[in-house]
Amino acid sequence: MLKVDMHVHTCYSADSALSLENLIKACQNMGVNCIAVTDHDTIKGAVRLQEIAPFRVIVGEEIRTLDGEITGLFLKEEIPPNLSAEETFSRIKAQGGLIYIPHPFSFFRREAIYIEKLHELYGHADIIECYNGRNFLFFENRRAINFTLERKLAMGAGSDAHHQCEIGNVFIEMDDFNTKEEFLAGLKKGRVVVAPYSRRIGSFMIEAFFFLVWVKIFNLFRKKYT
Template sequence: MLKVDMHVHTKYSADSALAVERLFSACVDKGINCVVVTDHDTIEGALKAGETAPPDFKVIIGQEIRTLDGEITGLFMKEPVPPNLTAEETIRRIKAQGGLVSIPHPFSFFRRESIYKKKLYELYGQVDIIECYNARNFLFFENMRAIKFAKERNLIMGAGSDAHHQCEIGNMYVEMDDFATKEEFLANLKKGRIVMTDYSRRVGSFMIEAFLFLAWVKIYNLFRKKYT
């Protein structure tokens, strides 16, 4: 049985300082034995992880690609796809090398880099996986909207921590059967079980409370300025 964190970053992403060695030590500590390394606009970190992975540990080469229409993730990549192409061309290049197409955090409220909703509704037929469980989405409806979208269209759902730091590894993952090919990966992912750790729940609850508090402060200040 595999425990797959489908969205992790390393120091090869500009917004992460996580060394590949620390990625593996965190995975071992949390029982994760398969990761999709999805650095921004590069597969360099994923390739290094694949070359240095511990025994019985699986690394899927991924890339979170910045497009003109928002981010798209490729899995089972053989070569990087350059950023700033259209979503259509990005998908074409992923599939041309035998990769799978995943949409990361599609309904994230605060991330400007998420795919444009109009484009998502246009292109979902070319998508293999919707990331329905992202541990960095702290508003409950962000993941819920993705789940609803995927279920209504019979799309396969994925889950990942979106880890940029060691402590985030494994906050969300999928328990699934082992695989030898990308086709087996998809089939087993569809039957897999999504796991959200207690730590992830606590962080999510804290962030929701913080968001509500800041919203209350903003509303309070607006009323105070208006009526005093």
């Protein structure tokens, strides 16, 4: 049985401080034995982690498009940002990847896919993220679940970790797989595990602290050198 986190960022994302070494340790500590690394606009971290991790790593990329973010899974090549959603879908499929829509109903994320585009293109997607570890408003995940169930699509789930403490906040228990087709089939029969709200909000507060420290340091340097 696998414990799969489908949405993880590493230090190869500009907004993440999670080193590959610390990511491996965190996964081992939490018993997570399969992750999709979905760094922003790059697969370099995923490819590198795949080489050194003692567990399964799915190469993914969270891609900025003109219509909001779209994730490709099981990728072989990087997909550039700032394309249309349609072109991004096409490039994911051209290399045999799966189309995964992250945090579609997140209230505070401007980068989420535009709702009208989601309604237009959902039939071409393979997976909708229904459980995101950084969705803290009760209706965000619920809307994604209802949307996905009504359209009989596969449900995805992930911590959306940017820091070590977020690993294990959300994962899916599912059967092992050898191909992306088996992964998709296993996903539909899997069981989502979500950490208590107190743990998830605690992880968020830790990130907020580090963000404020970074802003303070940035402002000090800006005042000194401008």
